[in-house]
Amino acid sequence: MNAPEEKACRLRAQGLTCAAVAVPLRKPSEPSATRASPLVRRAVPADLAALVELENASFSGDRLSLRQWRHHLDNPGAWILVAAQDGHAAGAAVVFFRSGSRVARLYSIAVAASLRGRGLGAELLESVERIARRRHCDRLRLEVRADNPQAQRLYERHGYQRIAHIEGYYEDGADAWRYEKRLA
Ligand SMILES: CC(C)(COP(=O)(O)OP(=O)(O)OC[C@H]1O[C@@H](n2cnc3c(N)ncnc32)[C@H](O)[C@@H]1OP(=O)(O)O)[C@@H](O)C(=O)NCCC(=O)NCCS
Numbered sequence: 001m002n003a004p005e006e007k008a009c010r011l012r013a014q015g016l017t018c019a020a021v022a023v024p025l026r027k028p029s030e031p032s033a034t035r036a037s038p039l040v041r042r043a044v045p046a047d048l049a050a051l052v053e054l055e056n057a058s059f060s061g062d063r064l065s066l067r068q069w070r071h072h073l074d075n076p077g078a079w080i081l082v083a084a085q086d087g088h089a090a091g092a093a094v095v096f097f098r099s100g101s102r103v104a105r106l107y108s109i110a111v112a113a114s115l116r117g118r119g120l121g122a123e124l125l126e127s128v129e130r131i132a133r134r135r136h137c138d139r140l141r142l143e144v145r146a147d148n149p150q151a152q153r154l155y156e157r158h159g160y161q162r163i164a165h166i167e168g169y170y171e172d173g174a175d176a177w178r179y180e181k182r183l184a
Contacts, residue, residue, distance in 0.1 A: 038090060038120055040127040043080035045073060050089035051080070058110035061171040064094070081127055083111070083120045090115045093124040097135055104132035106142040109151075121154050129158075129183060138184045146175040155179050 043051065051069050064072075072078040077098060083091035091111035097104055106128055111120045132140050143166065144151045160179035169176035 038083040038085045038123060040081055040083050040123055043073060043082045043089075043092065045070075047080075047082050047089050047092075048073070051082070051092055054089060054092055054110055054112060055108075057113065064108065079128075079131055081124055081131075083124050085115065085120075091120045091124050093128050095128045095132065095140075097132075097137065102137045103139045103141055104128075104135065104137040106140055121151075122158070125154065125158055129181070133183050139180055139182055141178060141180045143169060143176040143178050145170060146177055152177065152179075155181075 048066065048069055051064075052066050055063050055069075069080070072080055072094060077096055079095050079097075081093045081095070082089045092108070093106065093110075094108040095104055095106050106125075109121060109124055109128075111124070129140060140160075141163075142155065142160070144155065146165070156179075158181065160181045162177050163180045164178040166176045166178060168174075
């Protein structure tokens with residue numbers, strides 16, 4: 001079976017083994033200043049259990065295993081971001097970078113069901129974009145299930161455009177839309 005990054009975004013967040021690094025959230029003048037402001041930071045090993053729990057609660061297939069999460073924490077070509085609220089991992093995103101490529105791949109994004117609709121997904125997505133820009137990427141790509149209009153709306157609201165339809169992309173045979181955003 002392909003490694004998750006090869007299969008690319010389900011769509012569906014690398015962590016350092018060092019201390020957490022907070023990703024600056026948007027400036028107070030920007031629209032989402034009224035949203036709940038979680039601390040979006042890079043994941044650390046102590047987040048592993050919460051990441052697996054979030055994964056299992058958010059996706060019925062194509063899930064990352066504990067072993068894969070651990071691998072990505074140590075993978076220099078990946079970032080795992082955690083949106084922490086009250087100290088807990090309320091959401092997470094996984095983005096992959098490939099050396100020599102300016103295209104970053106958003107592999108996964110998920111928010112705990114009880115906390116959806118409060119802007120956490122948007123905060124994570126915007127943090128991923130900031131990291132990709134910092135790593136000199138000029139595009140961000142992702143795949144999303146064709147039957148997931150809520151996630152598609154989140155991406156479209158953030159300027160992502162459909163660039164391909166992929167039949168049978170997911171484990172259960174569901175189709176995917178590939179989306180892309182120019183970051184420059
Ligand atoms: C997709 C997902 C990450 C979005 O996270 P989120 O924190 O709900 O995102 P936001 O709050 O920024 O935006 C969600 C939208 O739903 C609306 N919404 C309102 N109440 C909501 C609720 N109870 N639940 C979900 N969305 C709600 C929000 O207002 C917003 O609408 P808009 O796009 O018209 O502005 C989240 O729904 C999720 O984890 N889904 C399951 C996993 C998944 O499908 N991931 C994407 C894989 S491609």
